[in-house]
Amino acid sequence: xxxxxxxxxxxxxxxxxxxxxxxxxxxxxxxxxxxxxxxxxxxxxxxxxxxxxxxxxxxxxxxxxxxxxxxxxxxxxxxxxxxxxxxxxxxxxxxxxxxxxxxxxxxxxxxxxxxxxxxxxxxxxxxxxxxxxxxxxxxxxxxxxxxxxxxxxxxxxxxxxxxxxx
Amino acid sequence: xxxxxxxxxxxxxxxxxxxxxxxxxxxxxxxxxxxxxxxxxxxxxxxxxxxxxxxxxxxxxxxxxxxxxxxxxxxxx
Numbered sequence: 001x002x003x004x005x006x007x008x009x010x011x012x013x014x015x016x017x018x019x020x021x022x023x024x025x026x027x028x029x030x031x032x033x034x035x036x037x038x039x040x041x042x043x044x045x046x047x048x049x050x051x052x053x054x055x056x057x058x059x060x061x062x063x064x065x066x067x068x069x070x071x072x073x074x075x076x077x078x079x080x081x082x083x084x085x086x087x088x089x090x091x092x093x094x095x096x097x098x099x100x101x102x103x104x105x106x107x108x109x110x111x112x113x114x115x116x117x118x119x120x121x122x123x124x125x126x127x128x129x130x131x132x133x134x135x136x137x138x139x140x141x142x143x144x145x146x147x148x149x150x151x152x153x154x155x156x157x158x159x160x161x162x163x164x165x166x
Numbered sequence: 167x168x169x170x171x172x173x174x175x176x177x178x179x180x181x182x183x184x185x186x187x188x189x190x191x192x193x194x195x196x197x198x199x200x201x202x203x204x205x206x207x208x209x210x211x212x213x214x215x216x217x218x219x220x221x222x223x224x225x226x227x228x229x230x231x232x233x234x235x236x237x238x239x240x241x242x243x
Contacts, residue, residue, distance in 0.1 A: 060187040063232040068191070068225075078231055160235050 063163035072096060077159055085148055088133045090155040091122040097162045109161045110154050114146070118154060121145040171203040172222040180233060187229045193222070 124141035
């Protein structure tokens with residue numbers, strides 16, 4: 001984000017001049033990734049920024065900053081927090097984190113199988129009922145749907161992990 | 167650009183979490199006697215206290231949301 005503040009002044013000869021102040025604030029959160037040749041092989045090199053190093057010790061600060069920098073995630077997380085028993089809100093949180101993760105939530109947070117079952121249950125008229133997402137009416141309902149309680153726990157866990165991750 | 171203070175309330179352990187939450191932000195929480203204040207000396211809002219209060223309220227909401235998610239059995243007040 002760039003913040004520009006300008007102040008004008010009058011010279012002795014009556015002409016007008018300007019001071020221009022430019023302040024740059026660039027949030028660096030993930031460190032810089034590049035590649036390097038090591039013994040003829042190209043390996044990834046991650047240069048962690050000072051912020052990222054301290055962030056790993058400060059999960060509250062990382063999480064607040066993520067919510068502050070991402071209004072969509074903030075809205076989805078807030079909505080889920082207010083009604084954790086709503087299939088649409090559960091699915092919205094996971095959908096958004098999936099996008100932020102580049103299309104796939106890390107396996108360590110939720111298995112691909114459970115993620116798919118949750119998605120299908122949330123989109124099923126028969127299972128999710130009035131709070132269901134129903135964005136995909138042709139979705140096949142799962143034979144063994146996920147319980148709402150488990151879905152809420154998964155969304156809570158994934159959201160917490162995403163917010164803590166530097 | 168001025169310094170603004172917004173009085174905050176809460177149990178001490180939640181105040182401590184808020185102090186950590188605001189690390190690296192434009193806001194900081196400081197103690198004055200028995201009271202806690204959220205202060206901003208870098209906030210770009212000039213001249214309108216209600217805008218600052220709105221921004222402070224949004225920050226507190228984010229802090230409470232994070233606290234609630236990380237501590238599901240101890241929801242922020």
